[in-house]
Amino acid sequence: xxxxxxxxxxxxxxxxxxxxxxxxxxxxxxxxxxxxxxxxxxxxxxxxxxxxxxxxxxxxxxxxxxxxxxxxxxxxxxxxxxxxxxxxxxxxxxxxxxxxxxxxxxxxxxxxxxxxxxxxxxxxxxxxxxxxxxxxxxxxxxxxxxxxxxxxxxxxxxxxxxxxxxxxxxxxxxxxxxxxxxxxxxxxxxxxxxxxxxxxxxxxxxxxxxxxxxx
Amino acid sequence: xxxxxxxxxxxxxxxxxxxxxxxxxxxxxxxxxxxxxxxxxxxxxxxxxxxxxxxxxxxxxxxxxxxxxxxxxxxxxxxxxxxxxxxxxxxxxxxxxxxxxxxxxxxxxxxxxxxxxxxxxxxxxxxxxxxxxxxxxxxxxxxxxxxxxxxxxxxxxxxxxxxxxxxxxxxxxxxxxxxxxxxxxxxxxxxxxxxxxxxxxxxxxxxxxxxxxxx
Numbered sequence: 371x372x373x374x375x376x377x378x379x380x381x382x383x384x385x386x387x388x389x390x391x392x393x394x395x396x397x398x399x400x401x402x403x404x405x406x407x408x409x410x411x412x413x414x415x416x417x418x419x420x421x422x423x424x425x426x427x428x429x430x431x432x433x434x435x436x437x438x439x440x441x442x443x444x445x446x447x448x449x450x451x452x453x454x455x456x457x458x459x460x461x462x463x464x465x466x467x468x469x470x471x472x473x474x475x476x477x478x479x480x481x482x483x484x485x486x487x488x489x490x491x492x493x494x495x496x497x498x499x500x501x502x503x504x505x506x507x508x509x510x511x512x513x514x515x516x517x518x519x520x521x522x523x524x525x526x527x528x529x530x531x532x533x534x535x536x537x538x539x540x541x542x543x544x545x546x547x548x549x550x551x552x553x554x555x556x557x558x559x560x561x562x563x564x565x566x567x568x569x570x571x572x573x574x575x576x577x578x579x580x581x582x583x584x585x
Numbered sequence: 586x587x588x589x590x591x592x593x594x595x596x597x598x599x600x601x602x603x604x605x606x607x608x609x610x611x612x613x614x615x616x617x618x619x620x621x622x623x624x625x626x627x628x629x630x631x632x633x634x635x636x637x638x639x640x641x642x643x644x645x646x647x648x649x650x651x652x653x654x655x656x657x658x659x660x661x662x663x664x665x666x667x668x669x670x671x672x673x674x675x676x677x678x679x680x681x682x683x684x685x686x687x688x689x690x691x692x693x694x695x696x697x698x699x700x701x702x703x704x705x706x707x708x709x710x711x712x713x714x715x716x717x718x719x720x721x722x723x724x725x726x727x728x729x730x731x732x733x734x735x736x737x738x739x740x741x742x743x744x745x746x747x748x749x750x751x752x753x754x755x756x757x758x759x760x761x762x763x764x765x766x767x768x769x770x771x772x773x774x775x776x777x778x779x780x781x782x783x784x785x786x787x788x789x790x791x792x793x794x795x796x797x798x799x800x
Contacts, residue, residue, distance in 0.1 A: 424679075428781055430666070433666075434662065434663065434666055437652070437662060438658045438659065438662050441656040441790040443653045444653065446648065447649065447652060447653050451645070451649055451669065454669060454670075455669075455673070458670070458673060535766070538762055538766060539762060539763050541767070546756050547753055547754060547758055547762055547765040550762040550765060551750070551753060551754070551765055551766060551768055554766040554769060554770060555676065555769060555770070555773065558770065558773070
């Protein structure tokens with residue numbers, strides 16, 4: 371039974387890694403949709419989110435079934451609970467990628483953000499992608515140092531987000547209120563995506579270090 | 586042991602209800618802060634969010650301890666998992682109330698939203714408050730009909746949110762990009778607060794009906 375539980379834990383971990391990979395891909399494709407006004411890319415993210423939700427649901431189901439069958443205790447039980455939280459963060463990250471894609475689709479065939487903001491969004495997206503990549507690594511193999519890097523990466527995304535808001539409020543802003551609102555909300559989607567990557571990473575850290583994580 | 590588990594489940598339910606009450610109060614006080622440019626109210630929401638986080642953390646801790654000690658199965662185990670999800674939704678609702686309060690504080694002593702938008706925000710806040718009140722009732726006593734009402738209430742908040750965005754995009758908007766961005770983000774905070782109330786209500790519904798809930 372001990373071996374069986376370990377196999378279940380490994381399987382749940384693999385499911386989390388696969389889902390994190392899907393969620394990383396989603397924000398990448400959504401960014402392409404946003405910066406290239408690419409309708410096909412936007413639609414594929416929106417369609418793909420159904421699959422991400424399904425993956426998250428299956429993780430939850432598996433965690434519940436394993437907990438019921440194997441009655442894990444101590445660390446094994448904490449891993450189960452952490453897996454649920456990470457799945458919830460991943461589901462939300464998928465939603466946020468979908469929100470980016472929807473914004474791109476609504477503006478299509480026009481770009482949703484003015485060309486002069488594209489580099490800033492490219493940087494935010496790059497930060498989000500790096501964080502998703504680190505989350506995948508941390509889920510594959512818990513690593514406190516790498517999980518801690520997520521906090522620093524998040525600070526970079528937060529700073530870019532503040533830079534973005536400052537740009538929108540410059541007296542020279544000439545794209546009107548709609549573009550300002552879209553850009554502010556898009557900025558928030560990337561910033562929240564990064565926050566969820568941090569939360570998910572902290573759950574893994576928590577399993578290793580035992581420190582509290584509600585923030 | 587059976588009775589002991591029932592007592593634990595009742596205690597966890599009471600903790601969820603108390604936390605939902607705190608989260609309902611938080612959005613109410615945050616709205617006062619927003620619409621009356623009330624600094625003390627804003628600060629109390631920001632301070633109070635630490636307590637909400639602490640309540641959520643204690644629920645999670647209790648769920649883990651009870652699951653470890655009592656190894657619940659079937660419906661009892663599902664109640665445990667649902668409690669975790671509801672606690673996470675409540676924690677997020679508290680955060681969103683804090684975001685509203687922070688926006689009010691940043692604008693203080695000026696109001697964060699133009700007077701002409703105050704009635705619309707009042708309506709969104711009223712919707713959010715009604716939903717929080719229903720969530721408290723549903724948590725106290727599962728009730729499929731009342732949980733279903735949360736979906737309808739959410740549609741009302743979503744409609745108000747769309748009305749708000751339309752107002753910000755009217756050609757006659759004369760408060761500039763900053764006020765438009767603040768109002769758009771504030772609208773999103775209320776809309777997300779309502780979404781989390783729906784999610785939490787669905788978790789309770791799920792326990793009664795067995796239907797899937799990942800959305």
